[in-house]
Amino acid sequence: MDRKKLEEIGKQIVDSAYQVHKALGPGLLESTYERCMVVELLEKGLKVERQLKLSIVYEDKRIDEGYRLDLLVENEIIELKTVESILPVHIAQIISYLKLSDKRLGYLINFNVELIGKGIHRKVNKL
Numbered sequence: 001m002d003r004k005k006l007e008e009i010g011k012q013i014v015d016s017a018y019q020v021h022k023a024l025g026p027g028l029l030e031s032t033y034e035r036c037m038v039v040e041l042l043e044k045g046l047k048v049e050r051q052l053k054l055s056i057v058y059e060d061k062r063i064d065e066g067y068r069l070d071l072l073v074e075n076e077i078i079e080l081k082t083v084e085s086i087l088p089v090h091i092a093q094i095i096s097y098l099k100l101s102d103k104r105l106g107y108l109i110n111f112n113v114e115l116i117g118k119g120i121h122r123k124v125n126k127l
Contacts, residue, residue, distance in 0.1 A: 001074070006105055009046065009074045012121060016040035021116035030082045033111045034070055037080070041073055048073050056100050059105050069097060077106040086110050086121060098125035 019035045032051065041048045054067040071078040079094045088107065094108040104126055110119035 001104075002112070006076070009076060010105060010107070010122065012044045012046060013073060013076075013078060013107050016044065017107075017111075017120060018116055021111055024111075026082075026112045026114065028082065028111070029069075030080050030111070030120060033082065033109075034080050037078070038073060041071075046074050054097065054101055067097070067100075069101070070103075075103065075105050078103065079106065079108045079109040081108065081119075082112040083110055084112065084118075091121065092124070094121070094123050095125070102126075 016037055019040050020033055021079060024033070026037065033106060038048050040088045047071040049069070050126045052069045053064065054069055055062050055064045056067070057063070069077055077094065077097055079090075081090060081096065083090070094106045098104075098106045102125075104124060105126070106123045108121040108123065109116075113119035
């Protein structure tokens, strides 16, 4: 996928987060925002998968340890949170998911904020 297409997907992800947050506001369960994000993204014509298993490879062995990507949108990652504040461990999580899955673009979105723009964190891998 070329960079221009990747940027367009990113814009649609951010727009979807704004729409969901505008409609619901902060304070709900992560699963609620996840389901609503799926609705928004599908309405935009994007391919979306929920709760996708993520295996890791360790010493040439595949290990299934129950990691799950919240959303995979057009083969890019969205990790959702509803936390008081984003911590370094949350940033490390999205970066690790990008590396383990060999994906290029990831969004960490915290819906537990007054202004959603402050809850959106974009991370890239190999761009």
